[in-house]
Amino acid sequence: MSVLSPAHSTRSFLSPKSSGYNTGDFSRRTSGISPGSSRAYTQALVQSAKLSLEGLNLSPDELFTKHTVSEVRAVQQRLKTDADAKQEELRLMVGERYRDLLQASTSIIAIAKSSQYVLHALEESREAITSQHDLPLPPKTASIDGLDDRHLSTLQVLSAHMKLLLDAPEHLWRLIERKHYLQAAWLFLLSRVVHRALVRQDDNDEQSWVNEGVDVLAEFPLVQRQWEVVSQFRPQIIHKSTLSLREIGVSSEETCATLATLHLLDSRPLTETLATLLSQRSKTLQSILSWKSYPGNSKSSETTPANGHAGSVLESMSLREVTQSMKKAFNTIAQTLSTANIVFQDESSKPSLILCVLRSMQDDKPDGRALTYRLPNELQVTTQSLLTQLTSSANFQLLPANLRSYKPYVDLNSSSTRLPPMELAQRLQEWFQSSCDHWRNSAAHWLQGLQSLKEVWTLRNSMLRCITGSRLKVEQILFISSQIDSLYHERIIGIWQRVLSDAEAKFKKTLYDQLSCPTQSNTTKNISPVDFLFQPPSIPILAPTIKSFVDTPFQKYQLSLKRQLVGRSTQLESVLGTVEQCARAVQQDFLYMKTGDDETARPLMQQLIQSYQPAANSFTVKVVDILDQANSAGLVFLSRITDDLMSSSSFINNISCTQSNMQEFGRKVSTINRSTVRKWGEITIHGLIEDCKTKAQKSSKITGLSTALLHGLLSLSDYLRQLGVIHHPVKKDSIVQETLHSFITLWINEFWGDDVGKDSLFDVLFLSDISTRYGEPWSQLSGIISQKLKSALLEEETIFEDRQSVSEYLSRTQTLFAILLPPPPTPIFDSPLSRFGTPTAGQGQQSAIDLAKPSPRFGMLLVGNVNADR
Structure with missing residues (x-):
């Protein structure tokens, strides 16, 4: 050009x-x-x-x-x-x-x-x-x-002044829209100087327009009206720049330029500009924390949990939403502190960034440009660079040199351009503490929406990476980490307490429902463990539409087979599965916390375990109390539950209570089990004796055991199988001996009295043989039976013959009475299924039980007759 x-x-x-x-x-x-x-x-x-x-x-x-x-x-x-x-x-x-x-x-x-x-x-x-x-x-x-032509030159200079004043609103709008507030403030101050130069009417001034023959105010009223338009931009620039401080995505240089704008246009000292920055960032933080910070802001519903206590339960929040809100709040705090330190903090080698900007405005020495060049591009503002960017900038060549080199005045010696380091540190620390407190209150509410430890721990790992990667000081990072770790601690303990509370309520309800079921009464037989063992589970069938192999149905099938082997019926699983699943979930939470192998997480894990164990101890005590209160009904089912809790259940090992509490739990459950079995034995034996008395009155004497005793022993065997002790040989022997001993003792007292008749000789010899086989623990009972034999006054030869018959009878009925008979002193390898000898072959077969007489029509069903008719 x-x-x-x-x-x-x-x-x-x-x-x-x-x-x-x-x-x-x-x-x-x-x-x-x-x-x-x-x-x-x-x-x-x-x-x-x-x-x-x-x-x-x-x-x-x-x-x-x-x-x-x-x-x-x-x-x-x-x-x-x-x-x-x-x-x-x-x-x-x-x-x-x-x-x-x-x-x-x-x-x-x-x-x-x-x-x-x-x-x-x-x-x-x-x-x-x-x-x-x-x-x-x-x-x-x-x-x-x-x-x-001096007059024409004067008019051209005047036109350049007016051109700048006329174009100023357009460029001010453009700069404000682009958020270049420092350039806008610079242009506004330049426009004000231009306006003052136009309206100056000092006759003593040689450069006055009056001396050049031009009365600007009288001849050009547009100047004053245009300045009224331009002057309205000052509050707009201040307002827009103040609002821009709320944005946390801007750089420190842009924030410094905005703060310098407030210092120039609004004459705010650096202390007030810092206060403005912190107050605007507090509003930004408050808007972030207002997301579901109060129960009224989130959907809630009145529910009645299983424990019977009504309360306001917040709906589950998305982990992604909670993480984003947590990060936004932290980034606001961290970015504000980082920006404030960069802008206002003096370093040992150079002053603060905003002070460098203010000094660059007053640096008129040629060698002082080095200070300006060290500033970022966003902060390097001069009148020449500003006028160059404006449209038709060639017209401004007519401006005087003092306007083309204009710089806003800044008093560097004033107290308004000073911010002591101690005051800066104190204000930032106070704002940091206050912001962290508000953040913690809102975060505590947000965490209530997370319903599992996995979500809380995922949030912790994500926030830990965000915190450690920030520009905060080490002590500030440690403070924030400890603050949010306390929140994680409270929420995880709350989750575990809720899991334990729900498991307790569900265990109590399921147990009482099963005990109140008619099939669990003491006199009615429920499904026997032996019968359950031989009930095959349904084989999984995959749908033909499934192309790939799915192992979930087969895993369920395998699990059902394992439950059959240990006698875990559906009823038992419905009751014990509640507490076992609870304990298993806690163990999975422990394993999930340990998978990261994070050094910083170990103190928190130790605190969590220490805080959780009292709740686990209380939970085990409550389980024992529920079992103890239910000891009046469903004794068979209750004995199975207590037996499984002591033997095969993984509950007490996975619930992670203290060792002493674990031992106490085993002792109390064992006591309840023994009490339940003892009470069951008393009720069962008395019921059998009364039933046997009825059988004795209606039946006639046959060879071998009496019908009443045979019915009593067979019924007792069946009840013992229903008790479910067949899976524990040591415990089975103890319960069988105690129950059989009580049965025989009560039988002697109720049926034989002081005198034993000849009709009861076989029964006495049979019971004497059984008691003798139990050895020394039954010596007292064997002695009582021997006294009964002596009181019968029978011949020794008759007793000896009957003893031989009793031994043969026992060998023939050992399968029926297998659960009542003691194991042989030495193993019999020749016939392991016949522990008490093999019956004699060729001997007359006698019925072991009382059978009904054959029907007259039985002969009509012979196979030969049927074939003959064909």
């Missing part, structure tokens, strides 16, 4: 032939008025208006006296039309016509002298290209016919 220097000539300004423009119409509109006589022209227009009014003699009183209403309205319309026309002509003269006149004169002169300045323009173009960021050189004055 070429920079053309206009020649200052009044003649060229008035000559209509020096330009290619058609100036005829322009001359008619201006009526031969030159720029120098604009004020006279204005006065002439006003005088003409006055004469017109006087000629019409439009006195208001005479007007309404001498004329009709329609004539008055016509006069009113004429006056209004004349006023609008004069106003439009004045506006065109002062606004568009005047600027067009200046531009036309410059173009005319430029075209006339273009041939003389071609080489000079090319040289200036080369210099402009090499220094693109510098403004064009100031115009060189030229003379036409040796005349120096």
Whole structure:
């Protein structure tokens, strides 16, 4: 581009032939008025208006006296039309016509002298290209016919001032929209200086516009009106820049520029700018923490948990949402502290960033530019760079040098530009403590929406990476970590307590439901463990639509087989599965916490285990209390539950209670089991004895055991199998001996009394044989039975023969009475299934039990007869 220097000539300004423009119409509109006589022209227009009014003699009183209403309205319309026309002509003269006149004169002169300045323009173009960021050189004055047109130069400088003032609103809007608040403040301050330069009317000032023959306020009222428009940008810039401090995604340099804007435009000391930054960030943090921070903000429903206590239970929150909110809150705190330290903290080698910016505004020395160059690009603002970015920046070459090198004034020696390090540290620490407290309160509520330890632990790991990667100080990182670790601790303990409470309520309800079921009564047989062992579970069948192999159904099938082997029926699983699943879930939580092998997590894990164990101990005590309170019904089912809790159940090992509590739990459950079995034995034996008395009255004597004793022993065997002790040989022997001993003792007292008849000889010998086989522990009972034999006064030969029959009878019925008979002293390898000898072959077969007589029609069902009929 070429920079053309206009020649200052009044003649060229008035000559209509020096330009290619058609100036005829322009001359008619201006009526031969030159720029120098604009004020006279204005006065002439006003005088003409006055004469017109006087000629019409439009006195208001005479007007309404001498004329009709329609004539008055016509006069009113004429006056209004004349006023609008004069106003439009004045506006065109002062606004568009005047600027067009200046531009036309410059173009005319430029075209006339273009041939003389071609080489000079090319040289200036080369210099402009090499220094693109510098403004064009100031115009060189030229003379036409040796005349120096000072008035035209004055008007051109005046036009540059007004051009800057006219273009300022557009550029201020653009800078505000781009959030370049420091540049906007700089431009506003420059516009204010330009306005003051325009309205200056000091006669003693040699550079005053009055001395140049121009009365700006009188001739150009647009200047004042334009400044009123520009002055409205100051509160907008302050307001917009203050609101921009709430954004946490901006860089520290942009924040520093915004704070410098407040210092320049609003005259805020650095202490107040710091307070503004912290207050705006507090509002940002508050808006983040307001997300479901209170029960009223989140959906809640009144529910009645299984423990019977009603309460407001918050709906589960998404882990992703909670993590995002936690990170947003932390990033707001961390980014605010980091930005405040970068902007305001003085380092040993250099001052704070904002102080460097303020010093760069007052640095006028050539060698002081090094300070400016160390600043980031966002903070390197000068009037030249600002004017270069504006549209039509070439017009500003006419501005005086003091305006082109303008810098806002900053008093570096004032207390407003100082922020002591101790005060900065104290304010930041107070804001940090307050923000962390508010964050902790909201985070505690957010964590209530997480319903599992896995979610809480995932959140902890994510936040730990975010915290350790921040720019906070070590003590601040430790403080925040301890604060949120306490929240994780509280929530995890709350989750475990809720799991234990739900398991307790479900265990109690399921146990009572099973005990109240009619099939669990003491007199009615429920499903026997032996019968359950031989019930095959359903084989899994995969749907034909499944193309890939799915092992879940087979895993369930395998689990059902394992439950059959240990006698875990569906009823037992429904009761014990509640507490076992609870303990298993806690163990899985422990394993999940240990998978990361994080050194920082070990103290928290130790605290969690220590805080959890009292709850686990209390839970085991409550389980024992529930079993103890249910000891009055469903004794068989209750004995199975207590037996499984002692032997095969994984509950007590996985619940992770203390060792002493584990031992106490085993002791109490064993006591309940023994008490239950003892009570069951008493009720069962008394019921059998009464039933046997009824059988004894209705049945007749046959060879071998009496019907009543045979029924009693078989029923007792069946009840012992239902008790489910067949899986524990040691315990089975103890319970069988105790129950059988009580049965035989009560049988002797109820049926034999003081005298034993000959009809009961076989029964006495059979029971004597069984008691003798139990050895020394049954010696007392064997002695009682021997006394009964002596009191019978029977011949020894008869007793000996019956003893042989009893031994043969026992060998034939050993399978029926297998659970009641003691194991042989030495193993029999030849016939392991016949522990008490093999029955004699060829001997007359006698019925072991009392069978019904065959029906007369039984002969009709012979196979031979059926074939004969065919």
